[in-house]
Amino acid sequence: xxxxxxxxxxxxxxxxxxxxxxxxxxxxxxxxxxxxxxxxxxxxxxxxxxxxxxxxxxxxxxxxxxxxxxxxxxxxxxxxxxxxxxxxxxxxxxxxxxxxxxxxxxxxxxxxxxxxxxxxxxxxxxxxxxxxxxxxxxxxxxxxxxxxxxxxxxxxxxxxxxxxxxxxxxxxxxxxxxxxxxxxxxxxxxxxxxxxxxxxxxxxxxxxxxxxxxxxxxxxxxxxxxxxxxxxxxxxxxxxxxxxxxxxxxxxxxxxxxxxxxxxxxxxxxxxxxxxxxxxxxxxxxxxxxxxxxxxxxxxx
Amino acid sequence: xxxxxxxxxxxxxxxxxxxxxxxxxxxxxxxxxxxxxxxxxxxxxxxxxxxxxxxxxxxxxxxxxxxxxxxxxxxxxxxxxxxxxxxxxxxxxxxxxxxxxxxxxxxxxxxxxxxxxxxxxxxxxxxxxxxxxxxxxxxxxxxxxxxxxxxxxxxxxxxxxxxxxxxxxxxxxxxxxxxxxxxxxxxxxxxxxxxxxxxxxxxxxxxxxxxxxxxxxxxxxxxxxxxxxxxxxxxxxxxxxxxxxxxxxxxxxxxxxxxxxxxxxxxxxxxxxxxxxxxxxxxxxxxxxxxxxxxxxxxxx
Numbered sequence: 001x002x003x004x005x006x007x008x009x010x011x012x013x014x015x016x017x018x019x020x021x022x023x024x025x026x027x028x029x030x031x032x033x034x035x036x037x038x039x040x041x042x043x044x045x046x047x048x049x050x051x052x053x054x055x056x057x058x059x060x061x062x063x064x065x066x067x068x069x070x071x072x073x074x075x076x077x078x079x080x081x082x083x084x085x086x087x088x089x090x091x092x093x094x095x096x097x098x099x100x101x102x103x104x105x106x107x108x109x110x111x112x113x114x115x116x117x118x119x120x121x122x123x124x125x126x127x128x129x130x131x132x133x134x135x136x137x138x139x140x141x142x143x144x145x146x147x148x149x150x151x152x153x154x155x156x157x158x159x160x161x162x163x164x165x166x167x168x169x170x171x172x173x174x175x176x177x178x179x180x181x182x183x184x185x186x187x188x189x190x191x192x193x194x195x196x197x198x199x200x201x202x203x204x205x206x207x208x209x210x211x212x213x214x215x216x217x218x219x220x221x222x223x224x225x226x227x228x229x230x231x232x233x234x235x236x237x238x239x240x241x242x243x244x245x246x247x248x249x250x251x252x253x254x255x256x257x258x259x260x261x262x263x264x265x266x267x268x269x270x271x272x273x274x275x276x277x278x279x280x281x282x283x284x285x286x287x288x289x290x291x292x293x294x295x296x297x298x299x300x301x
Numbered sequence: 302x303x304x305x306x307x308x309x310x311x312x313x314x315x316x317x318x319x320x321x322x323x324x325x326x327x328x329x330x331x332x333x334x335x336x337x338x339x340x341x342x343x344x345x346x347x348x349x350x351x352x353x354x355x356x357x358x359x360x361x362x363x364x365x366x367x368x369x370x371x372x373x374x375x376x377x378x379x380x381x382x383x384x385x386x387x388x389x390x391x392x393x394x395x396x397x398x399x400x401x402x403x404x405x406x407x408x409x410x411x412x413x414x415x416x417x418x419x420x421x422x423x424x425x426x427x428x429x430x431x432x433x434x435x436x437x438x439x440x441x442x443x444x445x446x447x448x449x450x451x452x453x454x455x456x457x458x459x460x461x462x463x464x465x466x467x468x469x470x471x472x473x474x475x476x477x478x479x480x481x482x483x484x485x486x487x488x489x490x491x492x493x494x495x496x497x498x499x500x501x502x503x504x505x506x507x508x509x510x511x512x513x514x515x516x517x518x519x520x521x522x523x524x525x526x527x528x529x530x531x532x533x534x535x536x537x538x539x540x541x542x543x544x545x546x547x548x549x550x551x552x553x554x555x556x557x558x559x560x561x562x563x564x565x566x567x568x569x570x571x572x573x574x575x576x577x578x579x580x581x582x583x584x585x586x587x588x589x590x591x592x593x594x595x596x597x598x599x600x601x602x
Contacts, residue, residue: 102499103499125513125514137509137512137513139509141501160512160513162505162508162509164501164502164505164506164509165500165501165502165505166500168499168500168501169499169500169501169502169505172495172496172499172500172501172506173496173501173505173506173509173510175495175499176492176493176495176496176501176506176510177492177509177510177513177514177515179488179491179492179495180488180489180491180492180510180515180520181488181514181515182488183484183485183487183488183491183492183561184484184485184488184515184517186484186488186561187480187481187482187483187484187485187487187488187561188481190480190481190484190559190560190561190562191477191478191480191481191484192477193557193559194473194476194477194480194548194551194552194557194559194562195473195474195477197552197555197556197557198403198404198469198470198473198476198551198555199466199467199469199470199473200442200465200466200469200470200473200474200477201465201466201470204463204465204466204470204474205465205473205474205477207463208438208440208463208465208474208478209474209477209478209481211438211461212426212438212461212478212518213426213478213482213518213519213522214478214481214482214485214518214519215517215518216485216516216517216518216519216520217513217514217515217516217517218514218515218517219481219517221514247495250495250499251495251498254498254499254601255498255593255595256494256495256498256593256595257589257592257593258491258494258495258589259491259564259568259589259592260484260487260488260491260561260564260565261491261495263560263561263564264561267560288558288559288560291558291560292556292557292558294556294557300555
């Protein structure tokens with residue numbers, strides 16, 4: 001690191017947060033951490049300062065990152081009795097890297113700014129592999145000058161870092177991403193299942209479609225998983241369900257109808273009913289297969 | 302052309318068939334043509350022989366290509382009172398390049414083979430631009446040796462030429478392509494519409510999504526059309542509706558449920574209700590916009 005060490009707070013040291021915090025430590029920054037449950041060994045034995053609560057983190061650090069599972073967890077971490085807001089003083093920056101509601105995010109940002117602090121929403125994609133390899137995509141909402149100030153910190157954790165717009169726009173972008181991904185999985189699943197049921201070789205159909213207008217990274221990578229019956233995650237259906245729940249909840253509060261998103265969520269629920277919450281999201285095809293009592297790879301008649 | 306001229310029949314000289322037949326003429330082949338209505342000027346004034354009916358074409362040509370709108374049109378051209386079957390003698394090849402039912406195609410192939418002839422289904426994608434530029438993708442079903450025999454003829458009309466499998470598999474591949482394309486359009490439309498309604502800039506969201514798992518040619522090209530409000534075809538909604546009708550009809554006869562395909566067809570119908578049958582298929586977004594009384598590009602509140 002060429003710049004002086006920063007005082008960075010990190011709240012939430014789960015499967016994503018722990019490796020992300022690790023990259024900040026490795027870069028020489030002073031970390032102040034708090035997590036529900038036990039602090040992971042690698043961080044407990046590092047130079048990081050363990051705090052009793054989120055308030056304690058906010059009192060000591062200048063930049064406070066949250067990386068927790070869902071909207072209520074961020075609300076609790078920021079505005080609970082022992083939350084970040086209780087420990088903030090003017091001039092600090094709160095950076096929420098969790099994937100949560102874009103609508104609630106706008107309220108959170110207003111409340112943090114009312115304390116004389118700055119706020120960025122900066123959800124990520126790329127999963128635990130991206131977190132470990134410091135290769136996350138980071139989609140940021142908030143003021144441009146605050147984004148530029150925090151950018152060097154983002155660059156320690158990710159590669160494709162975009163400021164999408166103002167408060168909430170990072171979360172909105174993440175939700176839009178998850179909508180497009182889920183529905184493109186549905187597209188590939190119905191197309192390949194049709195081909196197989198009609199008696200064609202789905203692998204040859206997938207190859208013939210690549211290169212044309214139907215081409216997508218999902219046809220390429222997840223289409224191959226559907227054909228090869230490889231449903232180890234990858235990205236778990238239970239997590240994608242959480243993201244579509246954000247999409248549908250936000251859409252409801254915005255007054256927006258998303259019929260195909262709603263349908264895709266039902267297919268994920270059908271997977272969970274088959275015990276598939278931990279399948280890779282390409283496993284959505286199994287809900288369609290169950291519906292028609294036919295599997296890709298089965299001989300059609 | 303380095304090989305001897307072939308005697309090729311061409312039935313159906315519409316917006317697709319006329320330029321395709323033109324490429325065969327240009328290559329020096331002897332053409333025997335028949336079409337409903339008037340033979341286009343360029344072909345009428347060429348060396349092509351105009352026949353009174355499809356039977357007359359089949360009597361004179363060794364390879365008989367059909368390029369007509371829909372399944373009943375192929376049935377009529379092949380098996381009508383003055384159809385191809387009435388004029389065939391053993392050893393000839395029937396090549397149906399129309400986009401029609403894969404289920405009916407298998408029957409057509411059996412009936413043509415019973416006459417001692419060969420049959421290929423060889424639907425195309427790429428539209429009238431692809432037809433004019435001899436750049437069509439051609440998806441072929443039928444015997445490998447017949448495919449190899451006809452391949453030089455396909456190469457005069459297309460670029461990406463794939464034998465997918467046996468009889469009907471070319472049509473199956475084309476239908477699968479149209480399913481994947483329609484549902485990926487739906488994916489991009491719901492994702493960008495969500496982003497816009499939540500107050501983010503859909504163009505920035507589209508850029509942020511490109512390069513990640515959500516990447517597709519449709520996000521790239523048709524996503525841009527949705528943002529720029531450019532709905533001139535391209536590929537018309539009315540034609541895509543015909544293709545999804547094939548998908549849903551075949552799925553019904555195969556005993557296969559395609560919930561998202563069914564939903565996409567309803568969105569196309571909603572476009573037609575707005576007078577949008579001639580819009581580019583990216584115009585599907587307008588049905589979703591009408592549903593929620595909000596347009597991409599409109600300021601969100």
